[in-house]
Amino acid sequence: ILNVEQSPQSLHVQEGDSTNFTCSFPSSNFYALHWYRWETAKSPEALFVMTLNGDEKKKGRISATLNTKEGYSYLYIKGSQPEDSATYLCAYNTGNQFYFGTGTSLTVIP
Amino acid sequence: GAVVSQHPSWVICKSGTSVKIECRSLDFQATTMFWYRQFPKQSLMLMATSNEGSKATYEQGVEKDKFLINHASLTLSTLTVTSAHPEDSSFYICSALSLAGGPSTGELFFGEGSRLTVL
Numbered sequence: 001i002l003n004v005e006q007s008p009q010s011l012h013v014q015e016g017d018s019t020n021f022t023c024s025f026p027s028s029n030f031y032a033l034h035w036y037r038w039e040t041a042k043s044p045e046a047l048f049v050m051t052l053n054g055d056e057k058k059k060g061r062i063s064a065t066l067n068t069k070e071g072y073s074y075l076y077i078k079g080s081q082p083e084d085s086a087t088y089l090c091a092y093n094t095g096n097q098f099y100f101g102t103g104t105s106l107t108v109i110p
Numbered sequence: 111g112a113v114v115s116q117h118p119s120w121v122i123c124k125s126g127t128s129v130k131i132e133c134r135s136l137d138f139q140a141t142t143m144f145w146y147r148q149f150p151k152q153s154l155m156l157m158a159t160s161n162e163g164s165k166a167t168y169e170q171g172v173e174k175d176k177f178l179i180n181h182a183s184l185t186l187s188t189l190t191v192t193s194a195h196p197e198d199s200s201f202y203i204c205s206a207l208s209l210a211g212g213p214s215t216g217e218l219f220f221g222e223g224s225r226l227t228v229l
Contacts, residue, residue: 004153034218043114043220091218098218102153
């Protein structure tokens with residue numbers, strides 16, 4: 001059973017603060033690493049698909065980095081806003097299957 | 111982005127009844143869809159892989175006769191929880207695999223999820 005871990009489990013930050021969280025995954029059988037943003041009562045929304053070691057992707061105030069050799073990815077949010085409050089899920093893709101972490105629940109306090 | 115619709119969002123049923131949950135890809139064809147179950151504070155656990163035109167592949171520990179999956183078309187997969195019992199109460203969510211970006215970076219698009227409560 002592949003183990004994908006996300007930390008912290010939950011996070012509360014003040015509006016305007018920058019924050020980051022981690023996704024750890026096995027460094028073997030790597031195909032891609034996916035980040036999703038999941039708001040309550042909505043579908044998980046794809047943020048990034050990362051495939052290459054050293055990849056860095058950015059979408060607005062959110063960016064992500066990837067280290068496939070050591071098996072981790074960081075998600076950064078710059079200048080957090082209340083609308084960023086959500087659960088952020090990562091998924092490790094072996095090419096045959098997606099393995100999900102438990103998510104990091106982010107609450108941005110106005 | 112691609113849209114996947116899941117219905118119903120909430121369902122409450124009596125013990126012993128069967129419940130069907132639908133997962134539709136609205137703007138792309140999905141030969142592969144996935145069904146997950148999520149317990150509180152746990153990650154999404156894959157139950158089965160649904161393949162259009164063939165039998166679903168179930169994960170170890172998931173009862174095939176309990177959780178019937180039908181993927182009759184390229185845009186619809188259904189999960190039927192048969193003879194539901196209180197322990198089947200959970201959050202069920204589907205995803206559809208889009209290969210629009212090429213096979214090497216297949217992307218999952220999720221439904222909104224279905225909350226099942228069995229009394």
